[in-house]
Amino acid sequence: MRRLVVGMVVGLLVALVWGGTPGRSAPVYGPQQTIVVANDISDAVSLDPQLAYEFASTIADHWMYATLVQFPVGDLTHVRPEVAQSWDVSKDAKTYTFHLRHGIKFSSGNTLTAADVIYTFERVVNLPKDPASWLITQMGIDAKNVDQSVTAPDPYTIVIALPEAFSPGAFLSIMANPVVGIVDSKTVKAHVTNGDWGSAWLNDHSAGSGPYELVAWTRLVSIELTANLNYNLGPAPSIKRVVWPNIMESTVQRDALFRGDADIAEGLSASQLASLKGNPRFTVMQTPDLSMTYLGMDVKNVPAFTKVQVLQAVKWAIDYDGIIKDLLAGNGIPLQGVIPKGLFGYDPSLPYHHDPARAKALLQEAGFPNGFTADLLAGTGQAAGGISAGDLAAKIKDDLGQVGITANIRQVASDQMYSTYRAQKTQMVLANWSVDYPDPDDFAKPFGDYTQKSLAWRLQWYNDPLAKLVDEAGSMQNTPQRSALYKQINNTETMEGPFAMLYQPMVSLAVSDRVQGLRFDPVNGIDFATLVKK
Amino acid sequence: MSRYLARRGFLALFVIFGVTLITFVISHVVPADPVVAYLGDHAPPDLVVKVRAQLGLDRPLPEQYVIYLGGLIHGQLGVSIMDQRPVSTDIAEYLPATIELSTFAMLFAILIGIPTGVVSALHKDRWPDQFSRIFALGGVTLPVFYVALLLLGVFYFALGILPGPGQLSTYTAPPPRITGMVAVDAVLAGNWWAFGDALRHLVLPSFVLGYASAGLITRMSRSSLLEVMRQDYVRTARAKGVRERRVVIRHGLRNALLPTVTVIGLTYGSLLSGAVLTETIFSWPGIGRYATNSVTSVDVPAVLGVTLVIAIIYSLANLVVDVLYAYLDPQIRYT
Numbered sequence: 001m002r003r004l005v006v007g008m009v010v011g012l013l014v015a016l017v018w019g020g021t022p023g024r025s026a027p028v029y030g031p032q033q034t035i036v037v038a039n040d041i042s043d044a045v046s047l048d049p050q051l052a053y054e055f056a057s058t059i060a061d062h063w064m065y066a067t068l069v070q071f072p073v074g075d076l077t078h079v080r081p082e083v084a085q086s087w088d089v090s091k092d093a094k095t096y097t098f099h100l101r102h103g104i105k106f107s108s109g110n111t112l113t114a115a116d117v118i119y120t121f122e123r124v125v126n127l128p129k130d131p132a133s134w135l136i137t138q139m140g141i142d143a144k145n146v147d148q149s150v151t152a153p154d155p156y157t158i159v160i161a162l163p164e165a166f167s168p169g170a171f172l173s174i175m176a177n178p179v180v181g182i183v184d185s186k187t188v189k190a191h192v193t194n195g196d197w198g199s200a201w202l203n204d205h206s207a208g209s210g211p212y213e214l215v216a217w218t219r220l221v222s223i224e225l226t227a228n229l230n231y232n233l234g235p236a237p238s239i240k241r242v243v244w245p246n247i248m249e250s251t252v253q254r255d256a257l258f259r260g261d262a263d264i265a266e267g268l269s270a271s272q273l274a275s276l277k278g279n280p281r282f283t284v285m286q287t288p289d290l291s292m293t294y295l296g297m298d299v300k301n302v303p304a305f306t307k308v309q310v311l312q313a314v315k316w317a318i319d320y321d322g323i324i325k326d327l328l329a330g331n332g333i334p335l336q337g338v339i340p341k342g343l344f345g346y347d348p349s350l351p352y353h354h355d356p357a358r359a360k361a362l363l364q365e366a367g368f369p370n371g372f373t374a375d376l377l378a379g380t381g382q383a384a385g386g387i388s389a390g391d392l393a394a395k396i397k398d399d400l401g402q403v404g405i406t407a408n409i410r411q412v413a414s415d416q417m418y419s420t421y422r423a424q425k426t427q428m429v430l431a432n433w434s435v436d437y438p439d440p441d442d443f444a445k446p447f448g449d450y451t452q453k454s455l456a457w458r459l460q461w462y463n464d465p466l467a468k469l470v471d472e473a474g475s476m477q478n479t480p481q482r483s484a485l486y487k488q489i490n491n492t493e494t495m496e497g498p499f500a501m502l503y504q505p506m507v508s509l510a511v512s513d514r515v516q517g518l519r520f521d522p523v524n525g526i527d528f529a530t531l532v533k534k
Numbered sequence: 535m536s537r538y539l540a541r542r543g544f545l546a547l548f549v550i551f552g553v554t555l556i557t558f559v560i561s562h563v564v565p566a567d568p569v570v571a572y573l574g575d576h577a578p579p580d581l582v583v584k585v586r587a588q589l590g591l592d593r594p595l596p597e598q599y600v601i602y603l604g605g606l607i608h609g610q611l612g613v614s615i616m617d618q619r620p621v622s623t624d625i626a627e628y629l630p631a632t633i634e635l636s637t638f639a640m641l642f643a644i645l646i647g648i649p650t651g652v653v654s655a656l657h658k659d660r661w662p663d664q665f666s667r668i669f670a671l672g673g674v675t676l677p678v679f680y681v682a683l684l685l686l687g688v689f690y691f692a693l694g695i696l697p698g699p700g701q702l703s704t705y706t707a708p709p710p711r712i713t714g715m716v717a718v719d720a721v722l723a724g725n726w727w728a729f730g731d732a733l734r735h736l737v738l739p740s741f742v743l744g745y746a747s748a749g750l751i752t753r754m755s756r757s758s759l760l761e762v763m764r765q766d767y768v769r770t771a772r773a774k775g776v777r778e779r780r781v782v783i784r785h786g787l788r789n790a791l792l793p794t795v796t797v798i799g800l801t802y803g804s805l806l807s808g809a810v811l812t813e814t815i816f817s818w819p820g821i822g823r824y825a826t827n828s829v830t831s832v833d834v835p836a837v838l839g840v841t842l843v844i845a846i847i848y849s850l851a852n853l854v855v856d857v858l859y860a861y862l863d864p865q866i867r868y869t
Binding site: 012030031034036042045046051053054128129131133134137138218219220221222243245246247248249251252255256258259261413414415416418419420422436452453454 | 564565566567568570571572573574575576577578579581585588589616617618627628683686687690691694697698699700701703704705708733814815816817819823824827830831832
């Protein structure tokens with residue numbers, strides 16, 4: 001018995017030592033051509049570009065599937081040609097004619113033609129249980145009319161005829177979204193099983209014309225991409241392999257970054273990023289995220305919130321600087337309008353600052369000299385910017401308490417929180433709204449137009465003039481007139497709206513000094529095509 | 535014995551049926567919406583209504599339960615809402631990793647627990663006893679994620695002698711999937727580099743889990759060895775001149791192990807139900823993480839599937855332990 005145990009231990013040690021030497025790996029590319037990005041990718045549900053809607057899956061699809069147009073990295077205000085080399089817009093902005101480049105190759109070697117674009121649109125509107133489909137169906141294109149709405153008069157022309165008027169800026173930015181990432185129709189059709197439009201196959205293989213193709217997606221383990229050797233839409237990237245290992249705990253991401261097992265960490269907390277700032281081996285790169293964290297106030301469930309002075313009092317009561325400097329450790333920027341920095345229509349003005357005396361005066365004026373009590377609903381997880389939702393809620397409670405408003409914090413799992421919020425049942429709610437497509441309409445509509453049954457509707461704030469204004473601004477291109485309308489919209493929201501904007505979080509990357517020339521923005525993510533590894 | 539097994543199997547069916555019913559009811563009483571969890575918060579209300587119907591969640595509860603039971607009888611566990619894949623596929627993907635981790639964790643638990651318990655018993659109330667008991671107490675009381683982060687911080691971050699999270703390093707080609715257990719698959723494929731890498735990656739998470747489970751084994755082996763060493767036959771063996779080591783191991787430990795076997799079996803069953811914190815920190819793709827994700831997104835088919843599998847594992851573990859007991863102790867007979 002003893003000899004057996006000793007033998008086993010020795011055998012184990014030998015295997016450990018033997019296995020301890022660096023392994024021979026099957027992938028052809030070594031560390032110089034590989035980028036490892038540590039992040040939590042466990043939210044990915046599908047890598048089918050027409051179905052993908054989570055952060056991890058849409059970023060991966062962005063690199064595997066080219067779209068008609070694309071935003072250059074760092075400039076989210078004007079699209080540039082990608083698969084389409086040019087396009088014409090009809091006077092009523094309802095018909096778009098895209099002229100496709102000739103000779104674009106998919107990873108399979110097949111040539112991209114208009115038939116692939118049509119098949120892509122057919123998939124969006126026909127795939128069942130598609131969380132991303134609303135991006136297209138909101139424009140009036142659905143399974144019944146897709147054959148008339150999206151047509152190809154010849155193999156290199158696509159005509160999209162929108163059934164109803166829709167914002168041209170929003171339309172073009174949606175055309176850059178992975179939901180219409182063009183799939184190789186010949187390949188996908190060959191792998192359809194049980195009428196699934198090839199969806200199951202696309203979870204383990206890619207069929208796009210982007211610079212990378214899929215090696216493997218092992219759920220909860222990693223997503224791995226390799227260079228698409230048939231890519232001809234641009235110069236071949238120097239990075240030939242991109243790996244996202246699933247690392248859910250931020251401390252472990254930081255450990256992996258320090259040990260060199262990861263080149264970039266995307267999920268570090270605010271305090272971890274702050275501690276990296278002096279370290280010469282790493283750089284913290286930050287850019288404002290296209291999202292905001294806000295305190296919502298239901299204007300019917302809490303009688304006090306029917307008075308505009310009370311809504312303003314809350315906005316005077318909040319200690320914005322304290323939140324950004326102390327809680328977020330600088331991992332956020334001030335924002336009080338509904339359009340975040342980086343988008344057309346962003347308003348940098350900050351009409352409110354921390355002024356408890358003014359807040360109390362307004363409460364008195366509104367008939368609440370002794371304040372009032374309300375429930376504050378918050379999630380149990382993280383708030384944007386790398387802090388816990390509970391900590392942020394506690395800070396808000398404290399700020400409101402100083403002016404006489406008692407906030408009773410109720411922390412629930414986020415799915416339960418959203419169910420309550422969507423059912424118009426909250427009193428105060430701490431939430432975050434992030435970008436779907438980089439057009440100001442994507443923010444103005446939920447916050448201003450209650451007929452969309454989005455955020456304004458959830459708080460029962462039915463403002464008809466504002467809804468009309470939002471609709472009008474949405475139908476315009478990026479002109480000074482559009483800018484003036486958004487200024488008006490922002491003004492109405494800050495003065496009368498039930499949203500107290502708290503901050504715009506930063507997207508922060510902790511980058512090893514081995515990585516050079518890294519560019520990124522909140523929509524495209526990290527630009528793998530231009531970065532280089534030392 | 536076979537009648538006993540048949541009766542136990544039959545009773546287990548009742549348990550499992552009850553478990554699925556309770557889980558089903560609880561999952562539908564919770565005020566969270568699985569459709570919104572799946573579609574995300576930006577989904578317009580009409581899309582939510584449409585997808586709810588596509589998922590069959592708009593039907594009355596009893597009808598949904600009957601449909602589920604019908605599928606169960608045919609061996610189908612339904613389709614996971616958050617994954618859009620059959621639950622059986624999900625479980626087949628994640629369970630082997632948990633089996634691999636739990637087995638190695640069990641080995642560590644035994645390697646830590648039994649020697650500690652024996653040392654404790656033989657040096658009762660002196661410093662080796664105190665030390666062992668505090669060590670065992672640490673395993674039970676220190677939070678698992680704390681121990682995990684601490685050991686990662688020391689052995690991976692500071693010293694770099696053990697690898698970080700995951701089952702394999704980024705530059706090791708994974709072996710072809712046969713069993714789903716990476717170390718086993720590496721052996722089956724003859725890929726010794728991957729096998730070594732997989733073993734190195736197993737050390738820390740198994741140790742963490744094993745240490746957390748060792749406490750009970752230490753206590754059990756200590757108390758049962760103390761009891762056995764007081765017996766007449768031990769005194770007789772000593773009187774006959776048998777060497778002390780042989781007395782302890784051949785006469786003492788062998789009999790003291792019986793109750794410990796029960797504890798080991800039940801601990802193994804509990805490890806197999808997944809260890810979500812360890813799996814999260816070490817990025818181990820096991821059933822614990824899957825179970826937690828499915829609970830937080832109210833993915834009812836996945837919750838039911840996982841609960842079912844865990845109920846079966848526990849029932850089997852109990853049965854195996856009972857049978858093993860009868861095998862090890864000739865005084866016990868089942869009818």
